[in-house]
Amino acid sequence: MASAGHPEPVLVHPDGHVEQLAVASGPPLGQGGIKFEATEFPLPAGSRLALYTNGLLHASAKGPETARAELHALLARPAESLQTCATA
Numbered sequence: 001m002a003s004a005g006h007p008e009p010v011l012v013h014p015d016g017h018v019e020q021l022a023v024a025s026g027p028p029l030g031q032g033g034i035k036f037e038a039t040e041f042p043l044p045a046g047s048r049l050a051l052y053t054n055g056l057l058h059a060s061a062k063g064p065e066t067a068r069a070e071l072h073a074l075l076a077r078p079a080e081s082l083q084t085c086a087t088a
Contacts, residue, residue: 002038004025
């Protein structure tokens with residue numbers, strides 16, 4: 001995977017452990033001629049990968065770090081998909 005400046009994705013392992021993945025940040029999309037650095041991660045069977053934007057973190061009146069902690073807590077809940085995780 002490669003990043004165009006968005007927050008690092010979150011990997012939720014089958015056991016519920018939440019891991020913020022470190023991805024090298026690349027240039028914003030649309031800037032031609034600049035190469036992206038790719039990062040590879042093993043994704044265990046049954047894991048979930050959550051991608052999100054800065055808007056999710058900055059929309060919270062509690063601040064981005066608290067919003068990130070709340071996101072991790074939400075994702076750690078047992079669920080079969082990201083959609084059911086958000087509604088559980």
